[in-house]
Structures are given as structure tokens and as C-alpha cells.
Amino acid sequence: MKSAFENISRYITDLYKAKHKESYAAWLQYTKIDDQAIADKYAQWCRNLTVLGDSAVMESAKKELIQGISSMLGILPDSCSEPQQSGLVLAVKDSIGDLIDVDFNYLHDDGYSIKTVTSGQNNTIFIVGKKDKGVLYGTFHLLRLMQNRKNLKQLDIIENPKNQLRMLNQWDNMDGSIERGYAGNSIFYKDNQFTQEHNRIEDYARLIASVGINGIAINNVNVHQEETNLITSTLLLKVAEVAGIFRAYGITTFLSVNYASTIQIGNLTTADPLNSEVQEWWKEKAEEIYSYIPDFGGFLVKADSEHRPGPFTYGRNHADGANMLAEALQPFNGIVLWRCFVYNCLQDWRDRSTDRARAAYDHFKPLDGQFHSNVILQIKNGPMDFQVREGVSPLFGAMEKTNQMLEFQVTQEYTGQQRHLCYLVPQWKEILDFDTYAKGKGSEVKKVVDGSLFQNRYCGITAVSNIGNDYNWTGHTLAQANLYGFGRLTWNPDLSAESITDEWIGQTFGDDQSVKELVSKMLLKSWSIYEKYTSPLGVGWMVNPHHHYGPNVDGYEYDVWGTYHFADWEGIGVDRTVKTGTGYTSQYFKENADMYESLETCPDELLLFFHHVPYTHKLKSGVTVIQHIYNTHFEGVDEAEDLVETWLQLKDRIDQERFDDILNKLQEQANHSKEWRDIINTYFYRKSGIKDELNRKIYL
Numbered sequence: 001m002k003s004a005f006e007n008i009s010r011y012i013t014d015l016y017k018a019k020h021k022e023s024y025a026a027w028l029q030y031t032k033i034d035d036q037a038i039a040d041k042y043a044q045w046c047r048n049l050t051v052l053g054d055s056a057v058m059e060s061a062k063k064e065l066i067q068g069i070s071s072m073l074g075i076l077p078d079s080c081s082e083p084q085q086s087g088l089v090l091a092v093k094d095s096i097g098d099l100i101d102v103d104f105n106y107l108h109d110d111g112y113s114i115k116t117v118t119s120g121q122n123n124t125i126f127i128v129g130k131k132d133k134g135v136l137y138g139t140f141h142l143l144r145l146m147q148n149r150k151n152l153k154q155l156d157i158i159e160n161p162k163n164q165l166r167m168l169n170q171w172d173n174m175d176g177s178i179e180r181g182y183a184g185n186s187i188f189y190k191d192n193q194f195t196q197e198h199n200r201i202e203d204y205a206r207l208i209a210s211v212g213i214n215g216i217a218i219n220n221v222n223v224h225q226e227e228t229n230l231i232t233s234t235l236l237l238k239v240a241e242v243a244g245i246f247r248a249y250g251i252t253t254f255l256s257v258n259y260a261s262t263i264q265i266g267n268l269t270t271a272d273p274l275n276s277e278v279q280e281w282w283k284e285k286a287e288e289i290y291s292y293i294p295d296f297g298g299f300l301v302k303a304d305s306e307h308r309p310g311p312f313t314y315g316r317n318h319a320d321g322a323n324m325l326a327e328a329l330q331p332f333n334g335i336v337l338w339r340c341f342v343y344n345c346l347q348d349w350r351d352r353s354t355d356r357a358r359a360a361y362d363h364f365k366p367l368d369g370q371f372h373s374n375v376i377l378q379i380k381n382g383p384m385d386f387q388v389r390e391g392v393s394p395l396f397g398a399m400e401k402t403n404q405m406l407e408f409q410v411t412q413e414y415t416g417q418q419r420h421l422c423y424l425v426p427q428w429k430e431i432l433d434f435d436t437y438a439k440g441k442g443s444e445v446k447k448v449v450d451g452s453l454f455q456n457r458y459c460g461i462t463a464v465s466n467i468g469n470d471y472n473w474t475g476h477t478l479a480q481a482n483l484y485g486f487g488r489l490t491w492n493p494d495l496s497a498e499s500i501t502d503e504w505i506g507q508t509f510g511d512d513q514s515v516k517e518l519v520s521k522m523l524l525k526s527w528s529i530y531e532k533y534t535s536p537l538g539v540g541w542m543v544n545p546h547h548h549y550g551p552n553v554d555g556y557e558y559d560v561w562g563t564y565h566f567a568d569w570e571g572i573g574v575d576r577t578v579k580t581g582t583g584y585t586s587q588y589f590k591e592n593a594d595m596y597e598s599l600e601t602c603p604d605e606l607l608l609f610f611h612h613v614p615y616t617h618k619l620k621s622g623v624t625v626i627q628h629i630y631n632t633h634f635e636g637v638d639e640a641e642d643l644v645e646t647w648l649q650l651k652d653r654i655d656q657e658r659f660d661d662i663l664n665k666l667q668e669q670a671n672h673s674k675e676w677r678d679i680i681n682t683y684f685y686r687k688s689g690i691k692d693e694l695n696r697k698i699y700l
Contacts, residue, residue: 010199016471017203022655023472026207026480027507030071030147035511038149039073045116045125045152048087049077052095056248057132061090061139064206068143086123090139093130100126103158110214110250111160112138116153125152133214133250137161140210148506159492162450165376165405165460166490167215167254167337168208169300174219174226180411182418183468183475188218192226194238201245204467209249211487215462216251218242221302221339223258228265230255231285236292243293254297254337259321260309261285272314273324282328290332298334299325300378305342318342318363319370326372335374335458337405340364340395341385355574355582357383361394365587369401376403376458381431383584387414387540388422388531391596391609392431394587396448397438403456406431406449408463410482414541415530417549418466418475420669421643422530423523425485425497432493437589446493461490476665477658480508481523497524515653518646525639533636533673534680536629537619538609539565539573542680550672551679565608567687571615572625573608585610615688629684630692633677640666640673 017024033039046069051062062079065088070076083089083099093104102113112134117124127138141159145152171179172186174193187200208216218239219227229235243253262268266281273279289296303310303321311321322338329336343359360383371377377399382390386409396404408428415422432446443453451459463486467473474480484504488495501520509515534551535542541564544552553567565572575581577597585596595601596610604619615626623631644666651659681698685691692698 010197013197013199020471020657022658023477023661024203026473027484027504028068028207028210029507029510030068030143031510032074033072033146033149035149042146042152043073043075044086044123045088046073046077047075048080048084050080050083050087050089052089052091053132053135055132057136057250058090058092060206060209060248060250061127061132061136064136064139064143065090068146072146083124085121087125088142089124089126089128090135091126091128092132092135093128096126096128100128102128104130106158106160107134108160110134110137110212111158112141114138114142114155114157116155118153125155136209136250137212144210144503144507148503149511161212161491162446162493163460163490164451164458165215165462166213166487167217167405167460167462168213168410168465169217169221169256169407169462170465171220171222171411172218173224174230178468179220179222180409180413180464181468182411183466183473183479184470185468187467187469188242194235194242198241198245200469201242202248204473205246205249205251207473207483208487209251211484212491213487214251215254215297215460216246217254217256217300217337219256221256221300222306222308223256223302225264227256228258228261231257231261231289232265233288236289240292243296247295252295252297253293254300255289256300256302257325258309259301259303259311270314271309271311273311273316273320274314279324279327282325286328286332286334290334296332296334298329298336298374300337300339301325302339302341305339317367317370319367322375323370323372326374330372330374333374335376336372337376337378337462338371339378339407340393341380341407355576355584357391357574357576357584358582358587359383361398361587364395364402365398367402368399371402373403373457376405376460378405378407378462380407380409381428384540385414388527388535389427389538389605389609390540391538391606392434392436392445394436394592396434396445397436397443397453397589398587400438400454403451403458404449405459406445406461408461408486410463410486411466412479412482413464413548414543415527416669418479419549419665420530420672421476421478421522421526421666423478423485423501423526424482425489425500426524426527428486428489429493429497432489435591437591441591450493461493472658472661477662478519478523478665480504509654512653515650518649522643522646526643529636529639529643531636532632533640533676536608536632536680537573537604537625538606540609541565551676553680553683566612567684569687569689571613571617572684572687573612574610575612576610581612615684615690626684626688626690627693630681630694630696630698633681634696637670637673637677640670644670 107130109131110133112129115126129135174189176185176190260271262271262278262281302308304312326336340360342363343356379395383393384390412418434445436443447453481504485500488500505516505519542553544550545555576584578586585593617625685698
């Protein structure tokens with residue numbers, strides 16, 4: 001029985017969803033199919049629905065099919081207890097019997113088969129999974145095909161996810177704020193309590209399950225006192241309620257924990273991982289958590305970085321800290337996600353031998369083989385901090401005896417904060433396809449983190465989520481494409497950026513070919529456009545301190561100007577070579593180390609990340625560094641303005657709310673790009689004293 005408050009909350013949210021129907025639905029629009037010929041073809045399979053199997057996940061699959069079919073075709077499928085002559089059949093291995101031949105030895109637990117069987121008057125589509133989660137993912141796959149108007153007549157699909165763990169990290173705080181949140185407040189918390197808007201959480205579960213996400217950490221990695229209480233009996237019942245909502249969509253719940261919880265809430269005076277009382281406290285705490293949430297995933301931990309407590313306080317290393325928690329979780333098959341974002345934020349950044357990029361490798365590489373089998377090292381895609389472009393972290397592939405997980409940032413902290421359009425799927429593809437050479441050629445990052453390169457027990461991809469309680473979830477409607485694309489890449493990193501983009505547009509905006517063509521062009525160019533008017537040649541940063549939005553060439557949290565680019569009157573860039581710099585290049589395997597060490601072979605797009613060069617240094621294009629800075633900042637503004645003009649061509653092809661929202665964001669971006677251009681170009685003109693060869697106005 002739902003409380004009166006919950007019923008009121010649901011009513012309010014339903015009104016909200018109705019008012020902002022298209023914006024809220026994101027890519028699960030299920031818009032009515034106007035082409036009657038296509039609708040009639042689909043209807044032959046959709047009039048009857050048989051579900052063989054009983055679980056909350058199977059019920060979610062059934063509900064989703066009914067909603068999708070009724071919305072797209074205007075018919076309500078009849079629910080049947082056994083397969084009819086024509087229709088849809090959902091089944092798991094234990095219930096399919098001999099109705100259809102499926103090689104379950106090939107299917108993973110999350111995998112599925114979709115097969116059309118046509119014989120005489122018999123037209124049946126089977127969606128079969130080894131387990132119920134596979135059926136759910138297969139259901140969303142079928143609905144995706146229908147939204148994109150694909151032929152269903154001869155389906156013979158077998159899919160398994162490439163990655164075992166496909167996660168999102170919510171950086172939500174219990175006061176309702178979200179660290180690096182650009183789309184409103186938390187959908188989970190308000191005023192240091194859980195919200196009662198469970199239907200909003202369920203809609204989020206639907207969205208992310210539709211792209212294959214199977215894990216979520218529901219609170220900020222920077223755990224405050226209020227979030228520390230999430231693992232106490234006071235709040236575990238509420239955590240269990242949320243976990244139940246996600247469970248129905250095949251999603252496992254994790255919690256970020258404060259490493260010093262034994263002190264904060266445990267009445268101990270220490271968090272030393274080798275202290276027997278600390279070890280026993282965590283074992284008892286794990287047992288308590290699993291009594292509330294039997295399928296609890298485990299702990300996400302940020303330790304010994306940016307003022308977070310950790311094992312360093314006690315002279316211990318990260319393996320000591322992670323293993324202590326892993327031992328507590330092991331009896332329950334729980335895992336520890338231990339972040340490798342560890343550096344000393346108080347060191348002297350003016351010392352050019354100090355290099356934050358080295359930190360993660362220096363801390364963790366010596367510990368390879370010392371972590372328990374249920375510990376996963378969670379490694380950011382680059383060694384710095386989710387920049388518009390930086391080198392790929394050399395930790396990938398460097399620890400063959402340790403489980404590794406790749407961390408992306410869907411929320412656009414350094415890439416426009418969902419006020420600028422910056423579609424990150426092309427960036428993520430480059431990172432996933434980067435060859436580490438850990439076992440010779442063909443040792444791409446995607447093979448490291450899917451476990452296939454070193455046969456790791458646990459592996460996967462995670463990311464910082466970009467959603468909030470805005471009516472369109474992501475602030476900028478087009479930023480929904482980043483969340484969608486992330487999920488699809490975690491399922492299959494071999495998908496092309498173009499195919500993911502086409503899928504998303506078809507589901508989000510319909511089958512209009514003009515919309516598909518123009519929106520695809522906008523999305524696929526947007527990362528390059530943003531990079532052009534912000535940070536050149538891999539130098540990164542150049543943003544205002546703390547909130548990381550807007551141009552500030554010398555900006556940095558710790559008030560040491562220019563320490564991320566070392567620009568002076570002679571040149572710019574960070575020397576990370578072995579020969580004359582910080583030695584960071586040596587952290588890569590030889591093929592990449594040699595490439596980055598040499599000015600001749602270092603890719604221009606990362607030149608200033610690896611080298612300090614004169615402004616007159618000529619790039620492979622033949623253009624000098626200073627002229628490249630000038631040129632790209634002018635080009636970026638022109639292309640940002642082109643985004644506005646391209647979007648205007650779609651007037652009357654997009655519903656008014658989404659058209660206006662996106663237009664306003666693109667206009668803001670175009671205006672802001674000019675501020676970036678003028679501040680960056682002025683700075684480097686005054687630093688270098690070198691004029692623009694094209695005699696454009698480059699100073700304020």
C-alpha cells in the first residue's frame with residue numbers, strides 16, 4: 001500500500017511528464033508510426049504477448065513492450081499464458097522448452113537471442129535470454145528496431161555485452177545538490193533525506209537499462225557526513241527501496257563509502273586497514289548491509305586524494321586499504337571499486353619536475369598483483385581529469401594481475417557543462433580503440449577493460465552520470481545523446497559513433513531524414529568545435545577555478561597560475577619527456593613511449609600535453625603553434641555559429657519545447673565561444689608578441 005505522500009508525488013510527476021512529454025521521454029519516445037504499411041507489418045507480431053517466466057525483471061520487460069506497442073501502433077497486446085499462432089514470446093532458458101532452438105552455451109547471463117519464426121500463418125518473434133536480464137535487454141533491442149522502422153521479418157540476432165560491469169556513478173549529495181551536476185538537483189535526495197519520487201527513479205532505471213547499464217552507485221564519491229550515514233540502519237531501509245526499483249530493471253546498487261567510516265560513525269579512533277577492530281567493524285557492516293540488500297554490489301571508494309581519508313594516514317598502501325574492504329564483502333560476492341584518481345593536491349605545482357599526470361601510475365603500478373580478486377581499480381580515461389583532450393592513462397594494460405575498469409565522465413565538467421553541445425562518443429571511441437601494446441599490437445584499451453586481454457575476473461566501464469531533476473534529465477536536450485552513447489559503448493565498444501548517433505536520433509526525434517542528417521552532422525562535429533575555441537593541442541584546463549566553466553588561461557584551484565601549460569614569452573606546453581622533462585612518457589609501453597617522446601612523431605593534437613615548444617614551432621600541417629591557436633579559435637566561433645544556423649533549418653520539424661530549448665543553448669554557446677576566442681587569443685598575443693598572419697583582431 002503506497003502512502004498518501006507517495007501517491008501525491010506520483011500524481012505531480014505524472015503531470016510533469018505530461019507537460020514535458022517529449023523532453024522527459026528522452027529516447028524512449030515510442031512515437032506513433034504514421035506509415036500505415038509499416039504499422040500493419042509490425043502489428044502482425046504485436047497483437048499477442050506471451051511471457052514465459054516470472055520475475056520483477058520479466059514484468060518490467062512485459063510493461064515496456066506493452067507501453068511501446070500501444071504508443072507506436074495504437075493496439076494493446078493480448079496477454080497469453082502460452083504462445084499463439086502469431087505474436088511475441090518472452091522466455092528464459094528454463095521456460096523456453098523446445099519452442100525454439102537457442103545455443104545457450106553461447107549466451108552470457110546478460111545476453112539474448114531475438115528470432116523471427118515464420119511458417120504458414122505462424123508469425124512469431126521470440127526474445128530469449130539465458131536469464132531474465134537478457135530478456136529485458138532483448139526487449140529494448142526490439143523496441144529500438146521498431147522506433148527506427150527496421151524490418152522485423154527475418155530477425156536472427158544473438159547479442160552478448162562485451163563488458164561485464166556497465167555502470168554509472170551518481171555524484172549526488174543528500175542535501176539534493178549534485179557535484180558536477182548541470183541538470184538540476186538530485187532525483188534521489190532532498191534536504192538530507194531520500195525523495196519519495198520513486199516513479200522518477202523508475203523512469204531513470206528504464207532509460208539506462210534500455211542501453212544495457214547494469215550497475216549504479218547512488219551517492220557522491222566525495223562522501224560527506226550525511227552520505228556516510230547511508231550504511232547505517234537509519235537509512236539502509238531507504239537504500240533498499242531504491243535498490244528494489246533498480247533491481248526490477250536488472251541494475252545492481254552500489255554505495256560510495258567514506259574510508260574513515262569507522263571513525264565517523266563507528267566509534268573507533270582509527271581507520272587503519274591492518275587494525276583488527278577496523279577489519280571486524282567492516283565485516284559486521286557488510287553483513288548488515290546485505291541483510292537489507294541481498295544483491296548489493298559493493299563499495300566505491302575515493303581515498304587519499306583531494307583531502308579524502310585513506311590508508312596513507314596510517315603508513316599503509318592502497319592494496320592494504322582496498323583488500324580490507326574486499327575481505328568484508330567477499331562472503332557476499334561483493335566487490336570494491338577503488339578509484340585511482342590519487343594525487344597530492346598540496347604539492348608545489350611551480351616545480352616543473354612535479355607532474356600530476358604521473359601520479360596514478362606511480363601509486364598503483366608497484367602494487368600489481370597485490371589486490372584481492374574482488375577489487376577493481378577504477379581508472380580515469382586520462383591521467384589528469386576528464387579534459388577535452390589528454391593522453392590515455394598509461395595504467396591501462398600496465399597491471400596485468402589486477403582487475404581494471406575504465407572511468408569516463410558523461411557529465412560535461414570540462415566540456416561545456418551541458419550549456420555547450422559537446423558530443424563525447426567520438427572521444428570515447430578514440431580512447432577505447434587506443435592500442436596500449438601491453439601484449440603487443442592489438443592490445444586496445446577496450447580489450448583491457450573487458451577482461452579479455454588478461455582474463456581478469458572483474459572488469460568493465462563506468463562513468464559519472466549527467467542527469468538531474470530537470471524536465472529533460474540532462475539540461476541540454478542534446479546531452480541526452482551522451483548518456484545514450486555511453487550505455488551503448490559499454491555494451492559494445494565496437495559500435496561506430498555514426499551508428500550510435502543514428503540510433504539515438506531515430507528514437508529521440510523520429511524518422512525524418514532531414515532531422516537525422518542535420519542533427520547527426522551537428523553531434524559528430526561538436527567535440528572538434530568545442531576543442532577549437534577552448535584548449536589547443538592537448539594543453540587542457542584554461543578554465544575558471546573551482547566551477548570549471550568559462551575561459552581563464554591561468555586558472556587553477558590551488559592558486560598557482562599557469563602550471564598546467566607553462567606558457568611564457570618563448571613557448572608553451574608541458575615537457576613530459578624522459579630526456580628533458582618529467583619522464584611521464586616512460587610510463588607507456590615502448591611503442592607509445594617512443595611516439596610521444598619524439599617531437600617528430602608525437603601527434604599534433606597532443607603536442608602541448610607532452611612537449612614544451614616555441615610558439616614558432618611548426619606543426620605537421622606546416623602552421624606554427626601560435627598561428628594554429630589563432631586559427632582554431634576563429635574557426636571554432638564560426639562553427640559554433642553554424643550550429644545555430646543548422647538547427648534553425650529544423651524549425652517545424654521538432655516539437656516547440658525541444659526546438660526552443662536547444663536553440664537557446666546553441667545561441668548561448670555561440671556567444672560564449674567568442675569570449676573564449678577573444679580571451680585565449682589576447683593572452684597568447686600578449687605572451688608571444690607574434691601577430692596573426694591574417695591580420696584579424698586578436699586582442700581585447
